[in-house]
Amino acid sequence: MEKRRFPTQKVKMQLMALSGNKCAFPGCEESLITESGNTIGEIASIESMSPGAPRFNPSKTASELLDADNYILLCPNHHCLIDKEPEKYSIDWLRAAREQHLKNITKLLSKPESETKVTTSVSLSKAVEVWSSERENSSEEFWQNLFESCPQLISQAFPKSMYQLGSKCYVGGKSWTNTGGNLVDFIYLNRLTGNIVLVEIKTPKTKLLGKKYRNNAYSISEELSGSVVQVLNYKEQLMKELYQLKDDTFSAFNPKCVVIAGTLESEFKNETQYKSFELFRNNSAGVEVLTYDELFQKSKDTLAIAN
Ligand SMILES: [Zn+2]
Structure with missing residues (x-):
C-alpha cells in the first residue's frame, strides 16, 4: 500500500x-x-x-x-x-x-484587552441550568460565549464524536484585519474522518417564521433564511480556498452546515406553524436547522443517559 x-x-x-x-x-x-x-x-x-x-x-x-x-x-x-x-x-x-x-x-x-472575557470551561449540566434562566436572552455574544465555554453543547447534538476546532474561524475574504474577512461562529471536527461541520448561531429569540401565507402555510423568517444562506456561503468559500492551496492533492470534501436559532415552544402556537417549519428544514439540503429548545432537550437527554 x-x-x-x-x-x-x-x-x-x-x-x-x-x-x-x-x-x-x-x-x-x-x-x-x-x-x-x-x-x-x-x-x-x-x-x-x-x-x-x-x-x-x-x-x-x-x-x-x-x-x-x-x-x-x-x-x-x-x-x-x-x-x-x-x-x-x-x-x-x-x-x-x-x-x-x-x-x-x-x-x-x-x-x-478591556473587552476580553476569561473563558472558563462550563459543564453540560451547568449549561443546561444557564438555559433555564437565560432563555429570553437575545444577545448573540452571550450564546457565542456559552457555546465556546461548553463545546459539548453542540458536539452532543451530532451522532458522531466531534470536537470544537475553533470559534470565529476564518473562512475567507481578503484579510483578517479587513472587514471583508468572514468568520464562521464555530467549526467542529470529526476526529476519525476529518469531516468538518460549520456552525452558525443566532439566539433563542430569533424568529423562525414570517407571515402567514394564505390559510395553510407560513413563510420562513428573513433571519432564518438569511442564516442558512450565510452558512452555505461560508462553506462555498472555504471549499474554494482549500482546493486552491497548492499541494497536489484533491479529495472530496463536503462539510456539513448547522444553524442554531429560535425556540419552537415559545414561538409556535398551531400545527400549521410546525408543519411549515418542518417542511422548510426537511428540504434545506446540506444545512441542519436546530432550535435552542431542541438542543437543550438533547443535552438533558444526554445527561440523563450519563447518570
Ligand atoms: Zn511571505
Missing part, C-alpha cells in the same frame, strides 16, 4: 483557519488570498519525509510528519526562499516562526 504523502483536508482546514490569511514568514504582509480571490498560499513541510528534500528527517514516521504541527503556510516567495536556504531556515527556525505567527494572529483576532 502506498503511504500517504500529503496532508489531509482536515489538516489543510486547520492550517487555513489558523493562518489568518497571512504568510507566516516574519514580517511578511502578503495575504494568502489575492484581491481577486485567488489563493496563492503554499503549504511547506517543516520536516520533510522525502530524501533529498530540504529539512529531510528520516527518523520521523509519515504519520508524525502529516500532522498540522509540521506545516506552515507561506507566500510563494518565502516558500521558495526557505527551500533554497535550508541551513539558514532550519527546522528550529521554522518552528519558532510558526509559533510566533500563531501568537500574532491570536492577538489580532482577539478583542482588545
Whole structure:
C-alpha cells in the first residue's frame, strides 16, 4: 500500500483557519488570498519525509510528519526562499516562526484587552441550568460565549464524536484585519474522518417564521433564511480556498452546515406553524436547522443517559 504523502483536508482546514490569511514568514504582509480571490498560499513541510528534500528527517514516521504541527503556510516567495536556504531556515527556525505567527494572529483576532472575557470551561449540566434562566436572552455574544465555554453543547447534538476546532474561524475574504474577512461562529471536527461541520448561531429569540401565507402555510423568517444562506456561503468559500492551496492533492470534501436559532415552544402556537417549519428544514439540503429548545432537550437527554 502506498503511504500517504500529503496532508489531509482536515489538516489543510486547520492550517487555513489558523493562518489568518497571512504568510507566516516574519514580517511578511502578503495575504494568502489575492484581491481577486485567488489563493496563492503554499503549504511547506517543516520536516520533510522525502530524501533529498530540504529539512529531510528520516527518523520521523509519515504519520508524525502529516500532522498540522509540521506545516506552515507561506507566500510563494518565502516558500521558495526557505527551500533554497535550508541551513539558514532550519527546522528550529521554522518552528519558532510558526509559533510566533500563531501568537500574532491570536492577538489580532482577539478583542482588545478591556473587552476580553476569561473563558472558563462550563459543564453540560451547568449549561443546561444557564438555559433555564437565560432563555429570553437575545444577545448573540452571550450564546457565542456559552457555546465556546461548553463545546459539548453542540458536539452532543451530532451522532458522531466531534470536537470544537475553533470559534470565529476564518473562512475567507481578503484579510483578517479587513472587514471583508468572514468568520464562521464555530467549526467542529470529526476526529476519525476529518469531516468538518460549520456552525452558525443566532439566539433563542430569533424568529423562525414570517407571515402567514394564505390559510395553510407560513413563510420562513428573513433571519432564518438569511442564516442558512450565510452558512452555505461560508462553506462555498472555504471549499474554494482549500482546493486552491497548492499541494497536489484533491479529495472530496463536503462539510456539513448547522444553524442554531429560535425556540419552537415559545414561538409556535398551531400545527400549521410546525408543519411549515418542518417542511422548510426537511428540504434545506446540506444545512441542519436546530432550535435552542431542541438542543437543550438533547443535552438533558444526554445527561440523563450519563447518570
Ligand atoms: Zn511571505
